[in-house]
Amino acid sequence: MSLEEAIKIIQVHERARQGCLRAKFMREIRAQEERERMLSLQGAPTMDPDVASTIIQKVWKGYSQRNKTVKLREEELIFIGMQPNLDIPVNYKDSPVSKVAKREEERVLIQAQHEREYQDALVNIKDKIREAE
Numbered sequence: 001m002s003l004e005e006a007i008k009i010i011q012v013h014e015r016a017r018q019g020c021l022r023a024k025f026m027r028e029i030r031a032q033e034e035r036e037r038m039l040s041l042q043g044a045p046t047m048d049p050d051v052a053s054t055i056i057q058k059v060w061k062g063y064s065q066r067n068k069t070v071k072l073r074e075e076e077l078i079f080i081g082m083q084p085n086l087d088i089p090v091n092y093k094d095s096p097v098s099k100v101a102k103r104e105e106e107r108v109l110i111q112a113q114h115e116r117e118y119q120d121a122l123v124n125i126k127d128k129i130r131e132a133e
Contacts, residue, residue, distance in 0.1 A: 077083035
C-alpha cells in the first residue's frame, strides 16, 4: 500500500467517525426539543395526592418531634439543676450566688479586723522590746 492510499483510508475513516458523532449530537438535540415540546403541551407536573400527603406528614412529624425534644431537654436540665426553672419565682436572698457574695463580704470584714489586730500587736511588741532594752 502506498502512502497516498493509506492517507485516503485514514481520511475516509476520520470523516465517517466525525459524521457519526455529528449524527448522534443531532439526535440528542431533536430528542431534547421533543421533550420540551411535550412538557409545554402537558402543563405543570402534578403530584399524586398520596405522595403529597406523605411528604406533608413527614415534614410535620419532624417539626413537632424537634419541638418536643427541645422541651424535654429543657425539662431535664431543670430537673438536674443545670438550668433555673423560670416558672417558679426565684428568692434571690436564698440563691447560691447571693450566699457566696454575703460570705465574701463577711470574710473581707474579718480579714480587715485581723489586719488591725496584727498591726496593733506589732506596735505593742515593738514598745515592749524598747522598754526591755
